[in-house]
Amino acid sequence: MTELKIGVIGIPGKWSTEAIADALEARTGFRLVIDMAEVSLDLGTGALVYRGQDLCQLDGLVIKKISEVYSYHALDRLEMLRVAEAKGVKIYSRPEAILRLMDRLACTVTLANAAIPMPPTTITEDETAALQAVQAYGSAVFKPLFSTKARGMCLISASDADAAGQIAAFKADNPVMYVQAKRELSGQDLGMVFLGGDYVCTYARVKQDETSWNTTILSGGKYEAFEPDAALIDLGRRAQAPFGLTFTTVDVALTDSGPIVFEVSAFGGYRGVKEGCGIDAAARVADHVVAGVSA
Incomplete structure (x- = not known):
């Protein structure tokens, strides 16, 4: 047990947000789940306050989810967090890194500039x-x-x-x-998981509903284990490298003309890692963050 104070930016009550908060509390004795909708920034005093707690006084922050729904408004929330980072709070992943991923076009342009194969x-x-x-x-x-x-x-x-x-x-x-x-995905696509740039595992999202054109869990998809070869792992590693994220999932599909990358996730999927790979992602991330904040 340490005396570190590490908060979690997320959606209170959501499984993945609570999972990382639980894991950090088990390691530090401190627990704080932060809803950015209730955070206020006073640039005059430099205070970034949530329910009386100045986030600039914490040792670290984990951004599990910046908003329930992606929108350009979420970018403003990330900009606010840059104030805490400038005051020495270690943030995982860094707000600037996430900013480059929230907009799908920004992600795509970065991947294209890195010569990562993508659909036309x-x-x-x-x-x-x-x-x-x-x-x-x-x-x-x-x-x-x-x-x-x-x-x-x-x-x-x-x-x-x-x-x-x-x-x-x-x-x-x-x-x-x-x-x-649109590319034929043979009923599945892959989530390749990386922590601190290191490969963790790969899970497949497998389509269950033949009437759906995508494999997402919202459309009835199911997580399954998948073992990629070294070349595929290298592709995933190269795709996530330009972004410098703490924890991420690279969305990959296998096609007749070779593997293609759809996107790199700003936050990564804990549930896919748990159900597809049998790994506790929250525990892995918590260990990584505690070690980083303690360094």
Whole structure:
């Protein structure tokens, strides 16, 4: 037991948030789950306060979840946390690292610049260009720039008689359209898990509902174990390296033309690691954070 005070930024009551809070409490005797909706920043005094606790006085913070739903508003919450970091609070993962991942386009551009194989992708505000991309790809997944677990995504095919109308409807809520060629995933995709840049394990998300076009757990997918070869692990390691995250999952799919990366997660999935790999991710992260704060 240490005397370290390490708080958890997350969603109170959510399993993964409570799991890392439990793991840290077991190692330090201190427990604080922080809902950023209740945090106030006073730039005059430099205080970042949650329910009377100045977060700048803590030894460390773990960001498990910055918001229930991804949006550009979540970026403001990360900016607030940079004040605590500037005052010496060690934060896992660093707010600046997460900022580069919350926006899907920022993640994609970083992966492309690192020469990581991805599905063909078009970014545009032009509905005609988006339709041309769909026609070139055959079918495409339209993805909001801020979303998780396939929320807000839709599949549009060149054969759809109302493809142009579907594109217009998507653009109404998403002025910048992220259009990605649909690839056959053989009913599964992979989550490759890394802690501090080191490989931990890989789990598969396996589709259970044949009517669904994606494998997410929200769409009925199921976690299973998966053993990747050395080349696949190296791909995952290279994909996550530019971001400098504490704990992350790299989303990979195996296709006929080779593996492709969809994205790198800003926060990683504890449940997938537990149910797919049989590993307590919260315990692993807590040990890593306590060692880092103590150093």
